[in-house]
Amino acid sequence: MSAGPILSYNEKVRSGRMEADAAQKVLAGKLQRVYDGLVSNDKKKVSKIKLFVGLKAENKLSTRGIYIYGGVGTGKSTMMDLFYDQVKIEAKRRVHFHEFLQDIHRRFNDIRKSENNPKGDPIPKVIDQIASEVSLLCFDELQVYNIVDAMILGRLFEGLFSKGVIIIATSNRPPEDLYKDGLQRQKFLPFIDLINDFLEVFCLKGKRDYRLERMLEKGVYLCPADQNAKLSMDNYFFEFTGGRNPETEIIEVLGRSIRIDASVGVARKSFKELCQEALGAADYLAIASRYHTLLLEDVRCMSESNESEARRFVNLIDALYEAKVKLICSADSEPEGLYLRGQGIFEFDRLVSRLMEMQSTEYLSLPHISESK
Secondary structure (H helix, E strand, O other): OOOOHHHHHHHHHHHHOOOOOHHHHHHHHHHHHHHHHHHHHHHOOOOOOHHHHHHOOOOOOHHEEEEEEEOOOHHHHHHHHHHHHOOOOOOOOEEEEEHHHHHHHHHHHHHHHHHHHOOOOOHHHHHHHHHHHEEEEEOOOOOOOHHHHHHHHHHHHHHHHOOOOEEEEOOOOOOOOOOOOOHHHOOOOOHHHHHHOOOEEEEOOOOHHHHHHHHHHHHEEEEOOOOHHHHHHHHHHHHHOOOOEEEEEEEEOOOOEEEEEEEEEEEEHHHHHHOOOOOOHHHHHHHHHHHOOOEEEEEEOOOOOHHHHHOOOHHHHHOOOOOOOOEEEEOOOHHHHEEEOOOOOHHHHHHHHHHHHHHOOOHHOOOOOOOOO
């Protein structure tokens, strides 16, 4: 074996860049088989007849892809990135699943406009477009939030599989829990069957939560918000994203666009950007639903003179708390000193309590809640 995920994984363990983990090693072997299939076929497309007739008879072609699910901190994204970096083909794409869906809807709109047919069916052409662009798609954080996306995914994935596109996906949920309790979910069930038929489903259950260990070791409430705190935030983002650079992601809320610097479910934003701008509860709920970890920088002390900022901060923390988002923040003061007492908002007593709880082992061990909408 001269290259591939197994070799890369073993090298990273030997060099100390990763810690040995039995479950990750098993996953590396499964990713190696997908890698070997890509290398041997090198851009060759598997015929539709072979895929749809021969797949089950061949007991699931492992080279069709893998669906990796598990809790935060088990290394899902790290392992997928390790695989992706080893695949030396140009026709590949790695993308956050929400960003992929936004791209799909943009393509739909472009096709309908070009054909002057707002009610036309653009899915077949979008499938052809994507299949002509990539042989490998890697999705991070596969989740489904609404009925519109739920309805198109089955046809979209079926078409991509028929074109021979290989898919690797990570998710916090097993396929059976996708779009759980969502509107008209019965119409989404064929997509779940498609995943189980065409992708090998692998539950990554690491014995250790490396992110939790790191957060407990270094602390998640950094005070004061000085240069050392900024360096710690830089290190957190680097470690939690596997060294990936942040990308600007756009969240649409009630007709507004919120720009977030993020990667693999980890967002980074300043107090000024989130609490001094005209954002509301709906914006914070959307952010909390989308990201499992938020790095919030430079939280300032507040008083009656900037009560609007204080109220936004309370709303932000409430949204993060309810969704069990991991909050790492730098601040000018400890929680109890963030609001200078006066006729200020009584909600700050609750906020202080929640900020303290959000530093605890119990809270940091909880899974992120991202509800279907």
